[in-house]
Amino acid sequence: MDSENLENINQMLEQDAELREKIKDQVTEFDKKTRVMTGLLNKIHSTPTNQLPALxxxxxxxxxxxxxxxxxxxxxxxxxxxxxxxxxxxxSLRNAVFVATLIEFLRSESLMTIQQVSDILGIQPSWKDRFVLTAEDYLHGVISLVNELSRLAVNAVTMGDFEQPIKISNFVKDIFAGFSMLNLKNDTLRRRYDSLKYDMKKIEEVVYDVSLRKLAPSTRDA
Structure with missing residues (x-):
């Protein structure tokens, strides 16, 4: 290779390394924000229902x-x-999806759509060739949501909230039904989807116990 070609290659390598560091710095900031949010949201497992809005x-x-x-x-x-x-x-993006969808469930018992998550994260349509929320990343975030809700179903009962597991069960069953209609070709995503069955079983066991003991208001007259 001649000297001019080598110089061009060196410049390209330097520019690439500089860009990588700049992107890495912003992703590190993104990570910090998601860690703060997940740390705060971990308190839902020890926070009474009437105090959740403030959290x-x-x-x-x-x-x-x-x-x-x-x-x-x-x-x-x-x-x-x-x-x-x-x-x-x-x-980082999957964690942000998890946070956004968990907050939405706790507020309205509904699932935030991929477009709604994109909007709340400020992702613009004009970025489609640079930065977007893919369906795969969105689904990973939703699976993390179900993982967290299976834990919440157990802890809610510990705190005396016997309605929450029933709400969680209905919500998770709807999500599982939706996943079952998707053609998942990504191996990692498909394996994580399979794990939802264990989460559902865990939640159903909690609901069964609450129903059997007639602890929830909706089951006392059953």
């Missing part, structure tokens, strides 16, 4: 602030290079 209100501003980070990342990624860089931030 969720404390997490919401951090969730909204994630839009600043996604914008920074989108600005850094060159056009048409989404697939080259997506693995850098996919874990």
């Amino acid at each position: 969720l209100d404390s997490v919401q501003p951090v969730l909204y602030s994630c839009s600043d980070v996604t914008a920074e990342i989108a600005d850094l990624v060159p056009a048409n290079q989404f697939w080259r860089w997506k693995d850098t931030w996919c874990n």
Whole structure:
């Protein structure tokens, strides 16, 4: 290789390394935010139901602030290079999906759509070749939501909330039914989907125990 070619290659390598570090710095910031949110939300397992709104209100501003980070990342990624860089931030993004969907369930007992999550994270349609929320990352976040709800079903009973496991059971059954209609070709995603069966079983055992003992208001007259 001649000297000019070598110089061009060196410049390309340096630019690539510089870009990687800049993206990594923003992803680190994204990670910090998701860790703060998941740490706060872990308190749902020891927080009475009537105090949950205040807890969720404390997490919401951090969730909204994630839009600043996604914008920074989108600005850094060159056009048409989404697939080259997506693995850098996919874990952070999946955690953000988990947080957003968990908050939505605890507020309204409904599942936030992929578009709603994208909107709350400030992801713009114009970023489609640089930074997007893929269906795969969204589904990973939803599976994490179910994992957390199976734990909550048990802890809710410990705190004397016997209605929550029933609500969780209905919600998770609906999600499982939706997953069963998807053609999952990603091996990791398919394995995680299979784990939902264990979560459902765990939740159903809690609901069965609550129903058998007629602890929930809706089961006392049954």
